[in-house]
Structures are given as structure tokens and as C-alpha cells.
Amino acid sequence: MEDTILSIEGLKTYFFTEAGVVKAVDGITFNLKGGESLGLVGESGSGKTMTALSVLRIVPKPGKIIEGKIIYNGTNLLDKTEKEMLQIRGREIAIIFQDPSASLNPVYTIETQLGDVIRAHENITKKEATDRIIKLLELVGLPEAETRMREYPHQFSGGMKQRVAIARALACEPKLLFADEPTTNLDVTIQAQMLELLNELKKKFGTSLVMITHDMGIIAKLTTRVVVLYAGRVCEIAKTDVLFERPKHPYTEALLAAVPRLDMKKTLQVIPGNIPNLIEPPSGCRFHPRCNYATKECEEEIPILEEIEPGHFVACHHWRDIKLKGEKEHLG
Amino acid sequence: MAEADLIQVKNLVKYFPVFTRGILLKKQAGFVHAVDDITFSIRRKETFGLVGESGCGKTTTARLILNLIGPTKGEIFFNGKNIINMFNSSKKEEKLKLRRKMQLVFQNPYGSLDPRMTVYDIISEPFIIHKHVPKKEWKERVYMLLKQVGLEEYHAERYPHEFSGGQRQRICIARALAVEPEFIIADEPVSSLDVSIRAQILNLLGDLQKTIGLTYLYISHDLSSVRQISHRVAVMYLGKIVELANADELFDYPLHPYTEALIEAVPIPDPKTKEMKIILHGEVPSPINPPSGCRFHPRCSRAQEKCAEKEPMLEELKKDHLVACYFPLID
Numbered sequence: 001m002e003d004t005i006l007s008i009e010g011l012k013t014y015f016f017t018e019a020g021v022v023k024a025v026d027g028i029t030f031n032l033k034g035g036e037s038l039g040l041v042g043e044s045g046s047g048k049t050m051t052a053l054s055v056l057r058i059v060p061k062p063g064k065i066i067e068g069k070i071i072y073n074g075t076n077l078l079d080k081t082e083k084e085m086l087q088i089r090g091r092e093i094a095i096i097f098q099d100p101s102a103s104l105n106p107v108y109t110i111e112t113q114l115g116d117v118i119r120a121h122e123n124i125t126k127k128e129a130t131d132r133i134i135k136l137l138e139l140v141g142l143p144e145a146e147t148r149m150r151e152y153p154h155q156f157s158g159g160m161k162q163r164v165a166i167a168r169a170l171a172c173e174p175k176l177l178f179a180d181e182p183t184t185n186l187d188v189t190i191q192a193q194m195l196e197l198l199n200e201l202k203k204k205f206g207t208s209l210v211m212i213t214h215d216m217g218i219i220a221k222l223t224t225r226v227v228v229l230y231a232g233r234v235c236e237i238a239k240t241d242v243l244f245e246r247p248k249h250p251y252t253e254a255l256l257a258a259v260p261r262l263d264m265k266k267t268l269q270v271i272p273g274n275i276p277n278l279i280e281p282p283s284g285c286r287f288h289p290r291c292n293y294a295t296k297e298c299e300e301e302i303p304i305l306e307e308i309e310p311g312h313f314v315a316c317h318h319w320r321d322i323k324l325k326g327e328k329e330h331l332g
Numbered sequence: 333m334a335e336a337d338l339i340q341v342k343n344l345v346k347y348f349p350v351f352t353r354g355i356l357l358k359k360q361a362g363f364v365h366a367v368d369d370i371t372f373s374i375r376r377k378e379t380f381g382l383v384g385e386s387g388c389g390k391t392t393t394a395r396l397i398l399n400l401i402g403p404t405k406g407e408i409f410f411n412g413k414n415i416i417n418m419f420n421s422s423k424k425e426e427k428l429k430l431r432r433k434m435q436l437v438f439q440n441p442y443g444s445l446d447p448r449m450t451v452y453d454i455i456s457e458p459f460i461i462h463k464h465v466p467k468k469e470w471k472e473r474v475y476m477l478l479k480q481v482g483l484e485e486y487h488a489e490r491y492p493h494e495f496s497g498g499q500r501q502r503i504c505i506a507r508a509l510a511v512e513p514e515f516i517i518a519d520e521p522v523s524s525l526d527v528s529i530r531a532q533i534l535n536l537l538g539d540l541q542k543t544i545g546l547t548y549l550y551i552s553h554d555l556s557s558v559r560q561i562s563h564r565v566a567v568m569y570l571g572k573i574v575e576l577a578n579a580d581e582l583f584d585y586p587l588h589p590y591t592e593a594l595i596e597a598v599p600i601p602d603p604k605t606k607e608m609k610i611i612l613h614g615e616v617p618s619p620i621n622p623p624s625g626c627r628f629h630p631r632c633s634r635a636q637e638k639c640a641e642k643e644p645m646l647e648e649l650k651k652d653h654l655v656a657c658y659f660p661l662i663d
Contacts, residue, residue, distance in 0.1 A: 043526040043527055043528055044526055157615055159615055160615075187385035187386055187553060187616075188385070188553065188555065188594060188597040188598055189385065189593060189594065189597045189612045190385075190615065191597065192596070192597035192598075192599075192608060192612070193612075193613070195599070195608070196608070214526070214527050215527075215599070215601075216527075216601035217556075217598065217599030217600055217601045218599050219601070220599060220600065220601050220602055220603045220605070221599040221600075221603075221607075221608055222599075240603050241603045241604070244601070244602055244603050244604075254528065255527060255528060256601065258527060258528050258530070258531040259527060259531075259556070259601050260530075260531075260534070260556040260557050260559065260560035261556055261559075261600060261601060261602070262555050262556045262559055262583060262595060262598045262600060263583075263600050263605065265559060265560060265579075265580070266560075268531035268534055268535055268560065269531065270531050270532050270535055271528040271529075271531070271532075272532075274496040274498060274499070274529070275496065275526060275528075275529075
């Protein structure tokens, strides 16, 4: 593994709404090594998308980054001016959004949209840009790239649109790529094609990838390390195989037990209750109202993220005392 | 006609006309072959899963069974009676009686509940329509239904916006149960819910089946949840059923190349399982001009000349395992 390319320290992004302050990201810390595939898992409202948007500094209003550091290649992105950020977005750090129909502009051709990205960052002629676009579209597996690039987004199917979005994200060969649920809207067979494509391109360009998803299957297949988020905080960070084999946080365990598997039938364990409201999140550990192991301590004190074995971090008061199911299986 | 069957669908066809935009008159340009000659039956107290990618005709099948749209051709039997004839001819009371027996739970619990009605109004509305519960008992009945789906009595006075997605889906299920149906169609009931909430709803559906003996048609593109909840499963591709078998048999020993490709495409949440292999390239062709012969042949790795020429029939290859393929995966 190479050096750390991105490190996020104590990031807080709050939304100042009329109903109150929504603590969407509330003290998230993790880092990413060069060339790594990191998974960011969580349910809706866990802050996974807002973390990505914070790194790119495109948090929508009324959201604001109020605290923390985002160190990218040694410099804090939060200290950069807007002009400097323009040079970073797209060229250094790029993002693929969940819904390609919404992230592509319907009134411009694919050629124009990709050309804009390339020519914003590189001083090349239109002709050179066009050649690049054709190459890019062929790379992401768009058939008849030369003619189809003159078409508009509505003329493409969902899978093809997402291919175009991937091509746009990779247009300037960024060093860091965020993929925010890039396959949620797609059918499974198309999803498999996309995951394969992302994996291939990642290898080819040596890009670091942050895969944002709620699908444990994608995490297992595509990532090497995972950050589990719940209600704006980090629960657990571990290597992917460690996380699946011996999760130490009750939420991670519950999440794994609640997901049906295609290769076997099992009794689904239910996580009781609902996702908390982030205007008034639960005190102490935010998972405590839904946790089977919660005690008074969990209600009162916020657990800190501690390293329990090399590279395995957990934020839980009771990780030592409780025997999680995953572990029992592991021992037996 | 087997006694055990609650629903029988025979040679069901639904074409939707497609029009081109003319200056004065619309011109018919062709048909979308949404459902094209499918036959299957659903046994009493079983969960029948219907899987396939978007546009394969799953939801159209559901709407046809409920007679929300009329079929182009074909027959549907409920409890041995031809319900298409009944819906077309019989009196209003007869139709209402039939409607009471079948209910639908939609995908999006945000869109399928009226935001201006309280939960009490929503769940008691079927009583107004079907008049099967005397007014004095409404309150009691609503409370009972809420309890049945895991909600509390005080929830009755609230409005849908006060609930989370999972709770809303529970309200939808309670509303469906209000008419004491025998048969419920659940169309992607968990796809818009969060992962930790999905298990709650899937387990609730399973429990209700055990306690009140419901029959389900479970429609989803999420194969993992289909395996979890279904007894038998049919796989659809471009308006056709390509394979039908018991859930475990189908997922462990698929016979149709498309089923195999679908299964392979689902990532298993376990890093130790084998690598995904992609067998399926390209996309689902247009249902307006579906490919000749076997509709899957342009994307199939096993396809030969014969596949493009003549359509394979759905045949019982193994016991209770039907497949429509000339070169099934038997080795």
C-alpha cells in the first residue's frame, strides 16, 4: 500500500434548516490509502453521501462544513479558495452519482458534456478533446462511440447513461473517485457489468476508489476496507474480510444478519426500531435505542473510536464484553 | 385443475399499443409485448415469487390478475372461477366480493398513502366500501389490524408523514388486511426501504402467512429477498416465463442460462465466496420488437441456430421444474 491520499479528521457537516440543525455528518474520521478501494456503508441518513460531498466541497445549502480537516495529498481542502477547488474537482477528485439521468444535462450532447470537463482542466484543442472522448467512451464500453457521442442523454438507456457518467468522471484521470451508489437504479445484470467496469478502470488508472453503498454484497465483492457509518458517526472500520468474519460493533453485526443471501436461506435477524432523527439524535452512542447490548453507559457517553487490533477500529463501549454472533461462528 | 391452486393463469397475453405522434391523427406504430402468453398457477398458502429485470412484465402480470387492466388474451382463474368473465359481466356486488379477496401492496409507501387521511381513516376506508364490518366494531378492528402489523393503538390518530418508510409499509399491509383477503400481491414491497428495515417487513409478511394463511404473489427484482420469502419462483424475460421451480431448486440448480446469469450477477455479502463472473453482456432488447425464437438468444452463450428460429416451450424437465430452453444447463 502506498501513502495516505485522503484523510478526514473530525468532519462535521450540519444542515441549518427551519426545523433545527440536522447533524448529517457529526465527527467522522477515516483515511484512504493510494490505490485502495474503500467501502462507505450505511443506511439513509448515515451521512455517507454528505461525507463525499464535503470532500468535494459541494455540500448543498443550507448545509455547511463547520469543523474538521480534509487532508488531500498533504493539504487541507477546507483551506482552499473556490478557484483552487475548481482545479481539484474533476481533475484530482471526481464523483459518480446515483442517478445518471439527473447528473447528465439533458440539453447538451454527450460530446459537449465530456468536452467541457476535459477542456476545463486541460489546454487542448477541440479536435484533441473529441479524440479523447471517443477513446473514453470506447473504454467504458459504449458501442459506436463516434456517432453516439452526438446524441443526448435521453437517447441512452440507464446502464448506458451510467457508463457515460463514469466516462465523464474519469475524463481527466482523477486520483480519487467517489462512487455514490452508482448501481442502485440499475438491474442486477447491468449492475454486475458496471462493477466489473469500475474494477477494471480502477486497476488501469490506479485510481483510489470510495464506494458508497448500502449493499453488503457490493462491499464484499469490490472493496478491501470498509467504514461503517450510522447516524453521522463512524461505528467500525476494518478490512473487508475481517469485518464480515468478526464484526465488533453491534450495528455491523445486526446489519449483516438482516441482509438476505442468495446462496442460502437463513432466518433474518431484525434490527428493531427506526433510523433516528438527526435533528435530535439519541444521546451517547447513537445506536443505543436499537441495540441489544445497550446499557446506561451507552445512553450517557459517546463511545470513542478505538483500535482494537491493527487496522480494526470500533466505537462501542462494550465490544470487549459482548460475544457477537459472527465471532461465535468464527470460534466454533 | 388441481384443488390446491388458488390462482391459475392460462395463456395470458397483454399488448400495449404504441402510437407515433402525427399532425392530426395518432398512428399506431406497433405493440409493446408486455406479457406474452404466460401460464402458471399459485397454490394456496404459498408465496409465489416473480423475478426479472425492469420491463419484463412482472408488474403488468400483477395488474392483470387484479383486473386493473384487461388482458389482450388469456384466462385467469381464482378459486376455480374465471374472473375475467366475472369482472366483465357480473354485477357490482359480485365484483366487490371478488376484490375483497385480492389485495395489493405497492412498492412506494410514500406514494400509496393519502397524506390528508389519518391512519384510522386509511385502514377503515375499506370498511366503508365493502360494508363487511359494523360501524361499532371499526375502532376495535383498526386497533387489531395495527397490532397485527406491529404498530400501536395511538398510531391510529396520526398522519402518514409522521411515519418512517418501514412503518408506512406496515400501514399499507394493515390496509390490505382490512378486507380479510385470501391473496395479496406484494409488488417490490421492500425495495424502497432501508436495509435494516427490509428484514422487518419480510419477516412480517412471513408471520402473517403463518397466522392467517395468506397466499402471496411476491414481485421483485431483488433475488436475495425472493429466495428468502418464496416457496416457488418464476423467472420472466421480456414478457415470457423462462423458468419455474421451487425456490431452492431454482437458485441452486438453475436450468435456464438467463436464470444462471441473473444469479451470478448478484453479489453475495461474503468476501470469501467466489468471484463474480459476468456471463451476460448487452442489455434487454426492446419489447416492441422482441427477438425471434427464444427472446434471450441474442445474449445467450449457448444459443444456436435453432434458438433464433423457433420459440422453445415451457416444459417440465425435472419434477416440478419447468424451463423454456433448447439447451438447458444439464450436465
